[in-house]
Amino acid sequence: MNKFKNYFILLITTVTLFSCSKDDPAAPITPPREYATQYATDLIDIEQYLKTYYIEDVSADADTKISKIPVGGNQPAIYSYLNNTSFPKLLSRDVKLHDITYKLYYLVLREGVGDSPTNVDEVYTTYIGEYLATTTVESVKAQTTTKFEEWINQPQRANLFSYIRGWKEIFPQFKTGSSTSNVDGTISYTGFGAGVMFIPSGLAYYSSGNGNIPAYSPLIFSFKLYAMQRLDHEFQFVNQSIAQIPDGVLSFQEDLDGDGYVWTKEELPAGVANPDDTDGDGIPNFLDTDDDGDGVSTKKEITDAAGKIIPFASIPSCDGDTTNPARIKRHLVKCN
Structure with missing residues (x-):
């Protein structure tokens, strides 16, 4: 995924952005929204999603399909798995940042059988990233998800130290799998952790957005944790x-x-x-x-x-x- 680099890279980026603004004195500068106000909106939107979408399918390889509950449908909403004692289970993690406490929801499909990474280890993962958008037309709310990135063919190496806060918080809640080397040089993984994380914008890209991710977008990642490397x-x-x-x-x-x-x-x-x-x-x-x-x-x-x-x-x-x-x-x- 498009990731936050280390803080010194962020500093360079910030300086560059301000330099561009000075070159165009007529460009309006819109101050970022208050974190608490935006988080309140994000939380409502995320919980609305959890209450109106369901897990349509989880394959034997933990590929996950999540769909909207149709009108009149009786499928169990994702939110119905909150604090479930068996899988799938919807859990939340409190994250204190920006003078507020974020509730970071994550869905555990499989915990994994290996070790848990810390937030500064390198993980080997595949994932699908979507952003959540909510619109209101004539007092009727409508939610859509838009896929902005997909990495599913082979595990990506991700140093969590340089990734967004949501990833740093959630991956350590899962465990890696077991691996077997094949004669063709590939590696097969079994028993790996798999889940979905629902990230408020304040723990993602917030007012800056990123690439084709709009500013202030809550993010949804379906992911698998195959292996890790200590750094x-x-x-x-x-x-x-x-x-x-x-x-x-x-x-x-x-x-x-x-x-x-x-x-x-x-x-x-x-x-x-x-x-x-x-x-x-x-x-x-x-x-x-x-x-x-x-x-x-x-x-x-x-x-x-x-x-x-x-x-x-x-x-x-x-x-x-x-x-x-x-x-x-x-x-x-x-x-x-």
Whole structure:
């Protein structure tokens, strides 16, 4: 899908957009809508969709067809599966951002049998993306969905760190599948997670839109989570270029509170301390080359005398204990 790049790329884009506006002083500038006001509209529209559409078919391979309930029809609406104890089940996740709490609905068709990614891992996924539009004519509401992207022939690699917030929130709620290598070089997946996410515009592209996605559009993604790859994200700017400098600790291992998510300061509600930022310097551990702020890089702290990276499970805690894997490892805390 068309994705948000890392924050420094967004900054460059923003500067470019403002530069263009200055070249055309006559161009009107419309301020973005208030997040709370737009979210209230999005929530009504999404819940209306959930109450008037049904799951027409889910194939053995979790291909999903969702259709509008016809007039007089008695098909069970998607909303009827809310908090169901069996599959399919409609769940929601609260996301605190923009000084409001978003209710992010997602439909679980299959949970998956493997591991769950964090919001900064790379996922292998196929998906169909649609945007939801609601119009009112003579007091009658009409909803339509328009497909803007489809990636279904082979899994796409997606680094969730650089994708929209809705994806970051929902993929960690699913698990990967199992894989088998075929003689022709292809890979077959079974038992993978599959679902549908319903994203308010404030957790997607909001006032900017994207490509052929209109501004303020709620998005619907049907997706499958086949596999994932753990990543190590630390980087720095060198001569105006980005240099990857991983510290030897995978980003998912820098999730100190164990909730399956690690966030940047900009992604957290205003005034909330980052639980995954050991030294409180505003840089979360998964992006920080010196997690504990002692002036010694994390990579150096976990490199042995022979110059080899110490495996994560063997990194000692402050008191040197390496026997209890549940202990917080040395580089993740301030030991002095």
